Amino acid sequence: PYPVYAWLRDVAPVHYGTTNDLWLVSRHDDVLAVLRDARRFSSDLGNADDNPFNPALRSPRALSRLLDRLPPARTLLTSDPPDHTQLRRKVAKAFTPRRIAALEPRIRQIAEQLVDDLDGDLVRDLASPLPTIVIAEMMGIPAARRDDFKRWSDELVDGLLTGGSRLKMARSAIAISWFFARTVRSRRRSPGDDLISLLTTRDQDGDALTLGELVNFCILLLVAGNETTTNLISNAMLALFDRPDLWRRLGEDPGLASAAVEETLRYDGPAQGLLRITTTEVVIGDVTIPQGARVLPLLGAANRDPRHWADPDAFRLDRPSNDHIAFGSGIHYCIGTALARLEARVTLETLARRHPHLAPAGPPTRIQSPVLRGLRTLPVTVRPAT
Numbered sequence: 001p002y003p004v005y006a007w008l009r010d011v012a013p014v015h016y017g018t019t020n021d022l023w024l025v026s027r028h029d030d031v032l033a034v035l036r037d038a039r040r041f042s043s044d045l046g047n048a049d050d051n052p053f054n055p056a057l058r059s060p061r062a063l064s065r066l067l068d069r070l071p072p073a074r075t076l077l078t079s080d081p082p083d084h085t086q087l088r089r090k091v092a093k094a095f096t097p098r099r100i101a102a103l104e105p106r107i108r109q110i111a112e113q114l115v116d117d118l119d120g121d122l123v124r125d126l127a128s129p130l131p132t133i134v135i136a137e138m139m140g141i142p143a144a145r146r147d148d149f150k151r152w153s154d155e156l157v158d159g160l161l162t163g164g165s166r167l168k169m170a171r172s173a174i175a176i177s178w179f180f181a182r183t184v185r186s187r188r189r190s191p192g193d194d195l196i197s198l199l200t201t202r203d204q205d206g207d208a209l210t211l212g213e214l215v216n217f218c219i220l221l222l223v224a225g226n227e228t229t230t231n232l233i234s235n236a237m238l239a240l241f242d243r244p245d246l247w248r249r250l251g252e253d254p255g256l257a258s259a260a261v262e263e264t265l266r267y268d269g270p271a272q273g274l275l276r277i278t279t280t281e282v283v284i285g286d287v288t289i290p291q292g293a294r295v296l297p298l299l300g301a302a303n304r305d306p307r308h309w310a311d312p313d314a315f316r317l318d319r320p321s322n323d324h325i326a327f328g329s330g331i332h333y334c335i336g337t338a339l340a341r342l343e344a345r346v347t348l349e350t351l352a353r354r355h356p357h358l359a360p361a362g363p364p365t366r367i368q369s370p371v372l373r374g375l376r377t378l379p380v381t382v383r384p385a386t
């Protein structure tokens with residue numbers, strides 16, 4: 001997409017696409033301005049049938065109706081203030097940097113184990129299972145249910161985001177909703193020290209999330225966190241395979257893994273575009289966007305805008321500052337940044353230490369999605385070339 005982004009930034013920085021009825025915003029400063037203006041650029045996408053994100057964003061809501069016939073529940077990602085402010089305050093406590101940092105030893109163990117079993121495909125064997133195992137453990141999902149959980153989660157994300165079977169997606173969404181609803185109820189009765197128990201506790205004002213809100217949030221964590229982190233790991237390895245000198249340096253100095261993760265987020269981030277709806281007429285530059293229009297701020301284009309970055313198309317580990325917006329900005333700024341960064345860094349460190357000769361063993365295949373950037377397969381060999 002990067003040559004297209006360059007054209008958009010230079011020729012049509014606010015471009016109306018007639019075929020998909022979307023306003024594409026591609027310059028760094030404009031993208032940032034859109035994300036930071038939640039009043040005029042709403043995240044409440046409603047139930048419009050032609051909304052390309054609709055299945056992803058609406059299904060948790062629709063599904064929550066199946067749960068005890070509750071009224072439709074709010075979802076963090078698709079709500080505006082004041083609902084968003086309330087929900088975000090309630091769930092932020094689960095993702096503090098300190099809580100996440102404490103997970104490092106366990107994440108390292110999981111990465112070591114998956115690297116032990118690496119058998120030909122980096123996505124299938126490592127990048128894909130790692131985030132799912134980590135979030136399942138954080139949620140306290142019993143080991144006996146892990147396989148179901150992984151399958152449901154994969155099928156759900158696949159159908160929602162990357163063109164997989166809709167039937168499987170719907171079945172898995174229902175299964176996982178029931179599963180989370182049962183889990184929430186049992187944690188309310190007897191809490192443990194897991195993420196779901198933490199979320200079921202009342203905050204200082206005595207407020208608690210409703211059952212529907214809790215189920216939606218659990219599903220959101222899978223949808224927003226798993227595929228994206230998988231793609232971050234895969235995109236990082238793809239960039240490093242193209243630059244064997246950097247991969248070698250990473251092996252000698254694993255401290256570089258953090259810089260590689262940040263540069264991947266900028267250079268080839270998992271989330272390329274977000275969706276907003278204008279609540280009023282808005283002027284950007286010399287273009288007027290009408291009220292009720294669907295706007296796609298292109299994170300991937302902003303992160304390579306030469307108006308903001310020196311040498312934007314180069315993958316460099318020595319950038320003096322890297323203020324990419326791969327995790328968004330403003331009130332919806334990703335809640336999982338610390339977790340995603342930790343998982344990706346530990347995975348790269350583990351791979352670089354254990355397999356300094358890791359190399360591609362064939363062409364990768366890409367996931368098909370206009371807004372998600374990542375790989376479905378990445379064939380690798382761990383033996384040095386002879």
Ligand code: HEM
Nearest residue numbers: 076077224225228229232270271327328332334335336340
């Ligand atoms: C929000 C990207 C990993 C949970 C977002 C947003 C972006 C993003 C761009 C903003 C959405 C918007 O403004 O509409 C990413 C990327 C990730 C990643 C690139 C990995 C590399 C994670 C993880 C979790 C997570 C690991 C949790 C387990 C969330 C949640 C939101 C969010 C709950 C909604 C926040 C809100 O609406 O206030 N993410 N994310 N993400 N992310 Fe992430």
